[in-house]
Amino acid sequence: xxxxxxxxxxxxxxxxxxxxxxxxxxxxxxxxxxxxxxxxxxxxxxxxxxxxxxxxxxxxxxxxxxxxxxxxxxxxxxxxxxxxxxxxxxxxxxxxxxxxxxxxxxxxxxxxxxxxxxxxxxxxxx
Numbered sequence: 001x002x003x004x005x006x007x008x009x010x011x012x013x014x015x016x017x018x019x020x021x022x023x024x025x026x027x028x029x030x031x032x033x034x035x036x037x038x039x040x041x042x043x044x045x046x047x048x049x050x051x052x053x054x055x056x057x058x059x060x061x062x063x064x065x066x067x068x069x070x071x072x073x074x075x076x077x078x079x080x081x082x083x084x085x086x087x088x089x090x091x092x093x094x095x096x097x098x099x100x101x102x103x104x105x106x107x108x109x110x111x112x113x114x115x116x117x118x119x120x121x122x123x124x125x126x
Contacts, residue, residue, distance in 0.1 A: 002044055051078060
């Protein structure tokens with residue numbers, strides 16, 4: 001199961017639909033607090049994490065996940081509308097990959113995101 005933590009209902013719905021179409025089971029939540037709670041309860045195979053979230057920021061969710069014994073090994077793909085200037089910092093915090101959000105996600109049925117998910121899961125399952 002993939003946990004999608006994204007506050008934009010449009011992006012959450014579009015990405016969840018594309019991931020389900022690609023054969024993945026997806027649970028979507030809209031804020032950092034709910035995302036952290038859901039990750040701890042369900043222990044997903046992968047987390048897609050937006051950085052700009054209400055209640056708890058994406059960075060704090062990432063830190064919370066990586067400091068918790070139950071969730072520290074779950075790969076996290078960071079989704080951000082910010083430039084890749086933050087990528088190095090996020091990777092140091094434990095992110096498995098960085099994916100820059102754009103309109104392309106909506107226009108190409110999230111093909112690049114699906115490829116990133118497949119790559120991270122393949123690496124995690126070795």
